[in-house]
Amino acid sequence: MTQRRGRFPTREELRIWRDFIETTDALRAAMAARLQSESGLSTGDYSVLLALSEAEHGRLRSSELAATIGWERSRLSHHLGRMDKRGLIRRENCTGDNRGAEAVLTEEGAAAFHGATVPHLRAIRELFVDGLTPAQVTAAGELAAALREHLGNGGGPQEIP
Amino acid sequence: MTQRRGRFPTREELRIWRDFIETTDALRAAMAARLQSESGLSTGDYSVLLALSEAEHGRLRSSELAATIGWERSRLSHHLGRMDKRGLIRRENCTGDNRGAEAVLTEEGAAAFHGATVPHLRAIRELFVDGLTPAQVTAAGELAAALREHLGNGGGPQEIP
DNA sequence: GGAATATAATTGACACGTCAATCATTTCCG
DNA sequence: CGGAAATGATTGACGTGTCAATTATATTCC
Numbered sequence: 001m002t003q004r005r006g007r008f009p010t011r012e013e014l015r016i017w018r019d020f021i022e023t024t025d026a027l028r029a030a031m032a033a034r035l036q037s038e039s040g041l042s043t044g045d046y047s048v049l050l051a052l053s054e055a056e057h058g059r060l061r062s063s064e065l066a067a068t069i070g071w072e073r074s075r076l077s078h079h080l081g082r083m084d085k086r087g088l089i090r091r092e093n094c095t096g097d098n099r100g101a102e103a104v105l106t107e108e109g110a111a112a113f114h115g116a117t118v119p120h121l122r123a124i125r126e127l128f129v130d131g132l133t134p135a136q137v138t139a140a141g142e143l144a145a146a147l148r149e150h151l152g153n154g155g156g157p158q159e160i161p
Numbered sequence: 162m163t164q165r166r167g168r169f170p171t172r173e174e175l176r177i178w179r180d181f182i183e184t185t186d187a188l189r190a191a192m193a194a195r196l197q198s199e200s201g202l203s204t205g206d207y208s209v210l211l212a213l214s215e216a217e218h219g220r221l222r223s224s225e226l227a228a229t230i231g232w233e234r235s236r237l238s239h240h241l242g243r244m245d246k247r248g249l250i251r252r253e254n255c256t257g258d259n260r261g262a263e264a265v266l267t268e269e270g271a272a273a274f275h276g277a278t279v280p281h282l283r284a285i286r287e288l289f290v291d292g293l294t295p296a297q298v299t300a301a302g303e304l305a306a307a308l309r310e311h312l313g314n315g316g317g318p319q320e321i322p
Numbered sequence: 323g324g325a326a327t328a329t330a331a332t333t334g335a336c337a338c339g340t341c342a343a344t345c346a347t348t349t350c351c352g
Numbered sequence: 353c354g355g356a357a358a359t360g361a362t363t364g365a366c367g368t369g370t371c372a373a374t375t376a377t378a379t380t381c382c
Contacts, residue, residue, distance in 0.1 A: 008282045008283070008286060009285050009289075009290050014282075017285050019305040020304070020305045021185075024305075025189070026312055027182070027312065028185075031182075042367080042368080063329090063331080072370075074333085076331095077331060077333080078333090078367095078369080079369095081332085094330090097329095098376080099329070099330040099376065099377045100329095100377090101331060101332090122169070124175065125168070125169060127312065128181075129170050132304070133307075138177075139297075139300045139304060140177055141173075141176075141180060141181070142297070143181070143184075143293070143297055143301055143304065144177070145180070147184050147187075147188055147293070148184045150288075150291070151187055151191055151288065223361065233340075233341095234360075234361065234362085235339085235342095235362075236340075238361060238363080239337095239339080239362090240337095242362085258348075258360080259347060259348085260359070262361060
């Protein structure tokens with residue numbers, strides 16, 4: 001293999017980059033559209049409702065919820081505000097720590113989530129799994145693992161031994 | 162192979178889906194952050210400036226620009242408004258069709274773009290290419306092609322022969 | 323105890339994207 | 353010609369995401 005590191009991407013690598021990033025974008029948009037039209041939820045709503053559904057008593061402290069779904073606090077705060085306004089969750093004070101707040105799943109939120117799961121699982125199969133061969137699904141998992149690992153390390157310049 | 166279609170995704174498929182979607186999201190975010198901090202541009206800015214730079218005389222009609230970069234008109238209109246305010250582009254009336262508008266690259270916009278290309282190419286290599294083996298880069302291209310093809314077909318339910 | 327500091331969460335300002343509505347001009351056709 | 357329909361682009365409303373600043377409470381340590 002010829003020297004690869006420290007160079008600019010080749011034409012082919014550039015083409016793949018663009019294809020890859022645009023396609024994954026389209027995939028996300030398609031999933032968001034499915035969820036929205038079939039269940040009236042955004043993907044953010046779904047993440048929040050999923051985390052709350054799996055939590056004890058359908059309630060979680062804001063900071064734990066944020067950690068669970070990997071969001072920044074302020075993003076969660078804004079989103080909970082909107083979900084509260086729509087009646088999907090309710091905010092309560094945190095017993096024992098008056099700084100804290102808890103997000104509580106409402107009846108309505110639980111119903112919306114339960115109504116969304118089946119269509120959402122179907123959408124994952126139809127949009128993602130069915131578009132790939134089993135080998136490609138595996139490859140997608142390995143790709144994600146490699147990229148995540150690399151990003152975790154800063155994704156910066158590589159050492160030249 | 163056991164029957165795969167018409168079922169819900171398996172645990173493993175679900176895990177891969179989440180991993181894949183989250184990681185590609187993180188990748189996009191990382192690229193946006195690099196572009197922003199190194200060149201003061203958003204990825205949207207970069208797309209627009211790239212298209213204008215490659216166009217004759219650094220100018221394009223709005224609708225053609227939108228088609229080139231695959232954006233909706235209204236998105237482009239909003240974005241051009243912001244870029245205009247920052248002096249990266251200028252809007253002019255379209256000679257010959259008074260409905261139309263042209264986006265024109267300014268000196269400042271051209272300078273910003275030229276200053277951004279090298280860091281951006283480097284970021285593509287560092288964040289994407291360097292994180293993958295050559296075989297994985299190829300696999301990423303094939304994955305994108307397969308997903309794009311599938312999405313293009315509606316990504317809907319599969320026929321059962 | 324009480325000031326300094328740390329932590330939890332919210333808020334405001336702004337960039338961004340989508341949708342539906344609007345406005346201006348051009349094209350089509352009777 | 354002249355009005356209906358099509359086309360090009362903008363706008364406003366609203367959901368969403370990030371960053372920096374703010375508020376309120378808890379903890380620490382002298």
